[in-house]
Amino acid sequence: MKVSVIGSGYVGLVTGMGFVKLGNEVIFVDVDERKVKMINNAEPPIYEEGLEELMGEFKGKYRATKDYHEAILNSDVTFIAVGTPSKEDGSIDLKYVKEASKSIGEALQEKEDYHVVVVKSTVLPGTTEEVVKPILEKHSGKKAFEDFGLAMNPEFLREGVALKDFLNPDRIVIGVQDDRTRKILGELYAPINAPKFFTDIKTAEMIKYASNAFLATKISFANEIGNICKKLGIDSWKVFEGVGLDHRISPHFFKTGIGWGGSCFPKDTKALIRKAEELGEDPIIIKAAVEVNKKQPLKLIELLKKHVPNLKGRKVGVLGLAFKPNTDDVRETRAYVIIKELLDEGAKVIAYDPQAMENFKRFYPDVGEKIEYVNSPDDVLRDTDAVLIVTEWSEFEELDYSEKIVIDGRRVRAAEKGAKIYEGVCW
Structure with missing residues (x-):
């Protein structure tokens, strides 16, 4: 089948x-x-495990363009995979979705064949039918579900293992209204051996938000228990190893530490809270999950000050800037909150990340230009008074921490066993 994908960020590029x-x-x-030039040269504009190799292997089977008409007229199905960032009040910003819908509609005006438009971007329930559909109809002069197909297909990709998740998902959720669109998308996803859950469009939109809100809440719950465990001298990881053996609960997303970041959980929980409040509901549990997560990274600073009470002028190392390992994504990374607090305390920050240093410098100029970046994690260990572990990159397990004060936010075992002074945030 011929597919076009609008947007070539983490979701769009991996999906395509x-x-x-x-x-x-x-x-x-x-x-x-x-991005267009890089993709056409088989160079991924983002870092994602296995992506560069895949682009090299299948060069010639894909291309990139800025021209919507070229893409729509030469494909059968179009996925909208543009960003949906948060506004200042936490509500979802649909400007990119609206722009994409307008351009797709204008291109559809010239197309005679039946074409399916699929919203892949994370949007609140009602958006596909109440925002995307009217724009497509207005600019194409055609009617949805009759002249062209419209569907919602949320993504459940974990950055760092996104390609594996796309090809081996737990489930594929497809929100459709008409049988023709259902058949086309069923054929497109047929090679993937996973449950295909067909539902109405609005329900598909809500499944995405409910999933992310629950996983974010599960992490915050674990961290809240972890904070109590720390004060009782209990290893929270052992606690949740036992809790996770209950088949009703499962062990996933119980790794206590300094909380969640990234492109999904922060903006999706905020958007769901805002939407609930507009509907007259008070989402107490989701709000609490966000509040716990906001405070959690500062636990590292509290523990550091137990051993280095005055940080003014002290050199503090930060290992990891990406919000999680195996990605260069720094959106809502816990590293930003931690580094900002260190700088406010007068510390000199020396940082290293295998992939995310340039992105961090670009995304967070207020702190990114005030810290020193080094070429290896060994440089961080050599040149600092204490080290904070913020992202659990596998290479950090190979380091010698024997002479250091280490405050660990992610449970790096080599540091736990070898550091001169070691503190885990929840263990």
Whole structure:
């Protein structure tokens, strides 16, 4: 099948290359000329495990363009995978979704064949039918579910293992209204051996938000218990190892530490809270999960000050800047909150991350330009008075921490066993 993908960020690029791997031809559409050139040169504009190799292997089976008409007229299905950032009040910003819908609609005006438009971006319940559909109809002069298909297909990709998740998902959720669209998307996803859950469009939108809100809450719950465990001298990881053996609960997302970041949980919980409040509901549990997460990274600073009470002028190392390992994504990373607090305390920060240093410097100029970046984690250990572990990159397990004060936010065992002074945030 011929597929076009609007947006070539983490979701769009992985989704598109996943479809290429399954034997389809893919056209990426992006407004960023740099991304278009890189994709056409088989160079991924983001870091994601296995992506560079996949792009090299299937070069010629995909291409990128800035031209919506070229993409729509030469494909059967279009996925909207643009960003949906948060506004200042926490509500979802749909400007990129609206722009994409308008451009797709204008291109559909010129197309005679039945074309399916699929919203892949994370949007609140009602958005596909109440926002995307009217824009597509207005600019195409056609009617949804009759002249063209419209569906909602949320993504459940974990950055760092996103390609594996695309090809081996727990489930594929597809929100559809008409049988023709259902059949086309069923055929597109047929090669993937996973449950296909077909539902109405609004329910598919809500499944995504409910999933992310629950996982975020599970992490915050674990961290709240972990904070209590720390004061009682209990290893919270052992606690949740036991809790997770209950088949009703499962062990996943119980790794206590300094909380969640990234592109999904923070903005999706905020958007769901805002939407609930607009509906007259008070989402107490989700609000509490967000509040716990906001405070959690500062536990590292509290523990550090037990051993280094005055941070003014002291050199503090930060290992890890990405919000999680195996990605260069720094959106809502806990490293920002921690480094900002260190700088406010007068510390000199020396940082290292295998992939995310340039992104951190660019995304957070207020602190990113005030810290020193080094070429290896060994440089961090050599040149600092104490070290904070913020991201659990596997290479950090190979270091010698024997002469250091280490405050660990992610449970790096080599530091736990070898540091001169060691504190775990929840253990």
